[in-house]
Amino acid sequence: MPSTPLKSHAVASPRRKLSLRSIARWLLIVLASLWLLAALTLAALRFIDPPTTAVHAERRIQSWFSTTPYNPRYDFLPLNRISPDFQHAVIAAEDARFYQHHGFDWQAMEIAAEGDLDDHKPNHRLRGGSTIDQQLVKNLFFGTGRTLLRKGAETTLVPIAELVLGKQRILELYLNVVEWGPGIYGAEAASRYYFHTSARNLNRRQAAELAAILPAPLKRRPDHMAPDSTLIQERMRQMNW
Numbered sequence: 346m347p348s349t350p351l352k353s354h355a356v357a358s359p360r361r362k363l364s365l366r367s368i369a370r371w372l373l374i375v376l377a378s379l380w381l382l383a384a385l386t387l388a389a390l391r392f393i394d395p396p397t398t399a400v401h402a403e404r405r406i407q408s409w410f411s412t413t414p415y416n417p418r419y420d421f422l423p424l425n426r427i428s429p430d431f432q433h434a435v436i437a438a439e440d441a442r443f444y445q446h447h448g449f450d451w452q453a454m455e456i457a458a459e460g461d462l463d464d465h466k467p468n469h470r471l472r473g474g475s476t477i478d479q480q481l482v483k484n485l486f487f488g489t490g491r492t493l494l495r496k497g498a499e500t501t502l503v504p505i506a507e508l509v510l511g512k513q514r515i516l517e518l519y520l521n522v523v524e525w526g527p528g529i530y531g532a533e534a535a536s537r538y539y540f541h542t543s544a545r546n547l548n549r550r551q552a553a554e555l556a557a558i559l560p561a562p563l564k565r566r567p568d569h570m571a572p573d574s575t576l577i578q579e580r581m582r583q584m585n586w
Contacts, residue, residue, distance in 0.1 A: 380498060380501065380502070383485075383486050383498075383502055384502065384505050386485070386486075387482075387485075387502065387505050387506050387509055387510065388505075388509045390485075390510065390514075390518060391509055391510055391511075391514060394421045394521070395421075395485065395518070395522060397419075398484050398485050398486075398522050398530075399483075399484065399485060399486050399487055399488040400484045400488050400489060400522075400524055400530075401417065401419070401522075401530060402488070403488040403489060404417070404524075404527075404528065405417070413527070415527075415528055416528050417528040417529075417530065418528060418529050418530065418531075418534035418537070418538060419522075419530040419531055419534055420531060420533040420534055420537075421521045421531065421533075422520075422521060422531070422532060422533045422544055422545075423517065424513060424516065424517040424520070426543075426544065426545050427517075427520055427532050427533075427544045427545065428544060428545055428546065428547040428548075428552060429586075430547060430548060430549045430552040430581075430586075431520070431532060431536075431544055431547045431552040431555070431556075432516065432520065433552070433581050433584070433586040434549070434552035434553045434555070434556040434577055434578075434581060435477075435516075435519075435520060435552075435555075435556045435559070436477070436516070436584075437553075437556070437577050437580040437581045437584060437586070438553070438556035438557060438559065438573075438577045438580070439477055439480070439556070439559060440476045440477040441580065441584065442476075443476065443477050443512070443516070444512060446476060447504070447507055448476060448478045448479070448503040448504055448506065448507045449476060449478075449479070449500075449503065450474065450476050476503075477515060477516065477519050478503050478506055478507060478515055479499060479503055480519065480523070481506065481515055481518055481519045481522070482499050482502045482503055482506055483495075483499055484519070484522050484523060484524075485518075485522065486498075486499075486502070487499060520532045520544075521533075523559065523562075524562045524563075525538075525539075525555065525558065525559070525562050526538065526539075526558070526562050526563065526566075527563060529562075532544040532555075535555055536551075536555070539551075539554075539555065539566075539567050539568075540567075549578055549581070550574060550578070551567070553570075553573075553574040553575075553577040553578045553581070554567035554568070554570045554571075554573075554574045555567055556574075556577055557570035557573035557574050557577060558570060
C-alpha cells in the first residue's frame with residue numbers, strides 16, 4: 346500500500362511533461378499559422394488596398410474607453426495622385442536610404458543604437474533606425490506595441506514585403522495607412538484635415554511639415570514643426586529633390 350502513491354506520482358509526471366509539450370507544439374503551430382497568414386496578406390496587398398490595419402483597429406478599441414469622439418478618416422490614393430514633394434519629404438524624414446537598402450538600414454540602426462544624435466542637439470535626427478518597410482509591417486500587423494516577439498516577427502516579414510511588393514508599392518501603402526493624427530490615416534486624410542487640399546496639391550513646405558509629425562502623430566501638429574520642416578527640406582535638396 347505505501348508504494349501506490351509513489352507509483353501514481355511517477356505516472357503523473359510524464360503526463361504533465363506530455364501536456365506541456367503538447368501546449369508548446371500547438372503554440373508553435375498557431376504562431377506559424379499567423380505568420381503564414383501575414384505573409385499571404387502581404388502577397389495579396391500587391392493587388393488589394395488594405396481596408397484597415399492593426400493600428401487602425403487598436404485606435405478604434407482605445408476609443409471605446411475614451412470620452413473623446415473618434416471619427417476616423419482614411420482615403421486610399423494611388424501613388425501617382427500624391428504630390429512628389431510629399432513622397433520625397435516622407436522619405437527624407439523617415440528613411441533617407443529607402444531606395445538603397447533591402448528592408449533594413451543597418452547604418453541607421455547603428456546610429457540609433459549608439460545614440461550619437463538625440464533630441465537635445467540642434468541637428469537631432471527625426472527618426473530612429475526603423476525603415477519605411479519595417480514601419481509598414483508594424484502598422485499593418487502589430488500596432489504600436491513593443492515586444493521582442495513582435496520585433497522578431499516583423500524582422501522575418503520585412504524581406505517578404507520587399508520581395509512581393511517592391512519599393513513603389515511599399516511607399517504607396519505606407520503613405521496611405523500611416524497615422525497622421527487622432528483618427529487621421531494616410532496622405533489624403535492628413536492633407537484634407539490640416540491644409541484643406543488634396544495630397545496631390547501639397548507644396549514642399551506643407552509636405553515637410555506633415556512628414557515632421559510622423560514620429561509622434563498624436564502629439565505634434567504641422568504648424569508647430571517649422572524647425573524640423575526646414576531640416577527636412579534641406580535634406581530633400583541634398584538628395585536632389
